């Protein structure tokens with residue numbers, strides 16, 4: 001097998017990268033009907049598998065699970081996830097021959113082995129689905145030609161796929177049909193019904209491609225969504241403690257600060273997040289984000305380039321072949337950081353205090369969202385896709401940090417995302433460490449301005465203009481108008 005993307009002509013690469021159509025809510029009028037009466041079997045019951053299955057069952061679909069024999073015999077967590085939620089669970093031989101839609105929600109590193117094992121058991125004319133394009137695009141998996149291959153990819157950690165659904169909302173979702181595998185022309189109907197089943201249609205669905213999804217997903221998760229939140233957590237915590245802030249306070253400010261700050265982002269974009277600051281703090285955060293963008297821009301572009309060329313995938317697959325030694329080493333090292341090891345103090349921090357005492361964190365979020373959006377759109381990814389992957393998903397990742405810090409984030413995201421997050425963190429920490437250290441001690445952990453709120457009018461007008469006119473704000477305003485079911489969580 002070879003990297004599918006690299007076999008394409010430049011014309012086809014750009015065509016596939018550019019496949020991105022925001023779907024109107026009227027296109028989902030048929031609801032889940034295309035899958036009613038169909039047997040849906042999910043392989044794997046982990047972060048995505050369990051939560052997508054719960055949503056789909058709640059939406060009236062017939063969902064069951066198939067797990068590898070050891071998961072069942074050893075009653076591993078995946079077996080407990082499925083059985084404790086009263087799903088039918090069985091072996092491949094028991095469940096797959098009658099499945100109409102087989103959803104592969106196993107780790108990316110296992111996809112070639114899993115798809116090779118399940119394909120012979122799949123009945124003629126059945127459908128195989130993924131929630132990430134890696135196996136098809138980066139590994140070039142070939143699927144039997146009578147099998148329809150689709151993708152329904154939530155732009156969200158598995159836990160929030162469920163939490164947003166329970167709130168009556170959903171998460172933005174990319175759907176695709178593999179052009180090499182749609183023999184009966186039913187791929188899009190199945191993908192749309194599946195997206196409704198998970199609740200994705202309430203947040204926004206893009207008619208996308210396997211290529212557009214995988215290249216944007218890898219970029220978002222490595223940089224703004226997971227990498228920069230990890231780097232920012234560690235550096236801001238160390239800065240505060242070094243400057244005399246009580247460690248428990250510092251821990252709490254970060255653990256819950258990202259969630260609070262980015263909730264403003266989710267509702268009203270970078271503009272609303274910045275408007276939550278006093279004018280002096282807004283100008284300081286703007287200037288800091290511009291400086292951070294200048295320092296980090298080459299790193300964001302390198303990640304985008306390495307993802308586009310396949311260099312990232314080759315590097316990660318070398319670690320797969322080496323028993324994940326890097327992933328496991330970096331995971332252990334993250335657990336040993338002072339931030340991870342310092343419990344959050346049992347104190348009250350008001351919602352506004354997270355902004356007033358978190359100017360540097362706000363600056364990092366602004367810099368990361370804008371840089372990721374810019375790097376993606378400069379490389380052929382369409383604005384809507386880049387928005388979901390950079391801005392809208394950041395608060396969903398921040399929700400995981402609020403639960404159990406970086407441990408929770410790195411547990412809930414995919415191993416692919418976790419690996420990319422560490423790669424970015426290792427490069428970004430030394431890049432911005434000095435900058436963070438040199439910022440004044442009121443940029444994080446202390447109120448930014450105790451004094452007057454006076455600012456220069458001309459400067460404030462220029463700053464507001466720059467914030468509001470970034471392209472991520474323009475597309476965001478349009479996409480958020482369709483998110484009428486979005487609910488407040490902070």
Ligand SMILES: NC(=O)C1=CN([C@@H]2O[C@H](COP(=O)(O)OP(=O)(O)OC[C@H]3O[C@@H](n4cnc5c(N)ncnc54)[C@H](OP(=O)(O)O)[C@@H]3O)[C@@H](O)[C@H]2O)C=CC1
Pocket residue numbers: 043044045046047048049067068071076077078079104105106107108110113114131132153154155156157158159412413414415416
């Ligand atoms: N995590 C996320 O938030 C997101 C993930 N995705 C994509 O969803 C897919 C699933 O990821 P995720 O939910 O994180 O995965 P998890 O690691 O959370 O779960 C993997 C599941 O697969 C099972 N499994 C592992 N190895 C094998 C194997 N060789 N054969 C059969 N089953 C196996 C595991 O059970 P056991 O080990 O007990 O057998 C577990 O149930 C990936 O393609 C990922 O890129 C997409 C969007 C977001």
Ligand SMILES: CC(=O)[C@](C)(O)C(=O)O
Pocket residue numbers: 154155156157158217221225226412413414416417
């Ligand atoms: C949660 C999500 O969308 C990620 C980060 O892409 C993943 O876990 O792979």
Ligand SMILES: [Mg+2]
Pocket residue numbers: 154155156217221
């Ligand atoms: Mg993702």
Ligand SMILES: [Mg+2]
Pocket residue numbers: 132217218221414416417
């Ligand atoms: Mg991912």
